[in-house]
Amino acid sequence: MYATGLDIGGTKIAGAVYDNVGTELTRIIEPIPKDYALFLQLCVNMVERLDQACGAKASVGIGMPGVISRDGNTFYAVANIPFLRDGHPFADDLTQHLQRSVRVANDGQCATLAEAFEGAGQGANTVFGITLGTGVGGGAVVNGHIISGRHGMAGEIGHVALPHASAEDGEPLPCKYCPTGCIEGYLSGAALAKRYERLTGDNLPVADIAARAGSGEQAALQVVDAYCRGVAKAISAVLHTYDPDIVIISGGLSVLPNLLRLVNGYVRDYALFKDIETQVVAAKLGALSGLRGAAILGQQG
Numbered sequence: 001m002y003a004t005g006l007d008i009g010g011t012k013i014a015g016a017v018y019d020n021v022g023t024e025l026t027r028i029i030e031p032i033p034k035d036y037a038l039f040l041q042l043c044v045n046m047v048e049r050l051d052q053a054c055g056a057k058a059s060v061g062i063g064m065p066g067v068i069s070r071d072g073n074t075f076y077a078v079a080n081i082p083f084l085r086d087g088h089p090f091a092d093d094l095t096q097h098l099q100r101s102v103r104v105a106n107d108g109q110c111a112t113l114a115e116a117f118e119g120a121g122q123g124a125n126t127v128f129g130i131t132l133g134t135g136v137g138g139g140a141v142v143n144g145h146i147i148s149g150r151h152g153m154a155g156e157i158g159h160v161a162l163p164h165a166s167a168e169d170g171e172p173l174p175c176k177y178c179p180t181g182c183i184e185g186y187l188s189g190a191a192l193a194k195r196y197e198r199l200t201g202d203n204l205p206v207a208d209i210a211a212r213a214g215s216g217e218q219a220a221l222q223v224v225d226a227y228c229r230g231v232a233k234a235i236s237a238v239l240h241t242y243d244p245d246i247v248i249i250s251g252g253l254s255v256l257p258n259l260l261r262l263v264n265g266y267v268r269d270y271a272l273f274k275d276i277e278t279q280v281v282a283a284k285l286g287a288l289s290g291l292r293g294a295a296i297l298g299q300q301g
């Protein structure tokens with residue numbers, strides 16, 4: 001039994017095939033073509049090359065950005081790949097060309113699925129993953145399956161209004177989807193950088209702010225501390241809707257110094273009761289979790 005995953009990013013498609021114990025056998029990467037016909041053809045071609053690499057017809061799962069219906073045929077918000085908004089039944093087209101069922105889900109949901117099976121969420125029943133990066137994404141996995149919802153947007157925590165928002169959270173960046181300050185508006189990488197700039201006048205990338213906080217600079221520490229309180233407020237929305245066994249943080253901002261310690265401390269301030277057992281932990285699988293999760297999704301049929 002072999003499992004192929006495709007991870008469609010902003011500019012590239014990564015594909016890999018895994019054996020039945022999850023060992024990656026081959027990985028390939030291609031740039032995303034400009035129109036749907038070429039895109040479909042490339043996805044088919046990549047799956048067939050991975051079939052050849054493992055010598056079998058592997059199961060197929062696909063992860064990609066945006067809100068994607070459970071059947072993989074409707075795309076509600078795919079900023080990077082505009083031609084997918086034109087109503088192409090992507091999963092059905094792939095199924096027809098490849099003569100096998102194909103599953104498609106949001107990449108954050110796929111990453112959470114991989115973490116639930118093989119990473120920080122192993123053994124937990126309800127796992128919620130949050131990505132803190134250029135954007136803020138999320139996904140829920142319950143009993144080993146992605147919770148998709150009617151449109152596929154279950155777990156899109158970035159576009160929930162920040163709970164308990166107050167002056168201490170600063171000014172949110174505008175979001176093209178949301179009328180008022182959403183979690184992404186407060187907690188994206190750009191929001192953190194803006195906050196630091198408002199305080200110091202220095203316009204720096206997140207990694208530099210993290211380094212300044214790590215070396216004890218007061219302004220950076222103050223911004224990181226406020227950011228972590230914001231993350232805890234965001235997690236309170238997750239706690240009271242999904243009540244997960246574990247919350248897994250991934251993405252570029254998870255490198256902020258003391259993030260997990262601060263968030264685990266503050267999250268109790270916004271929970272219904274103080275002695276909650278839920279732990280907020282770091283993802284274990286790294287940047288390939290979306291690819292691996294896509295393969296697991298395909299295997300689930």
Ligand SMILES: [Zn+2]
Nearest residue numbers: 159175178182
């Ligand atoms: Zn938003």
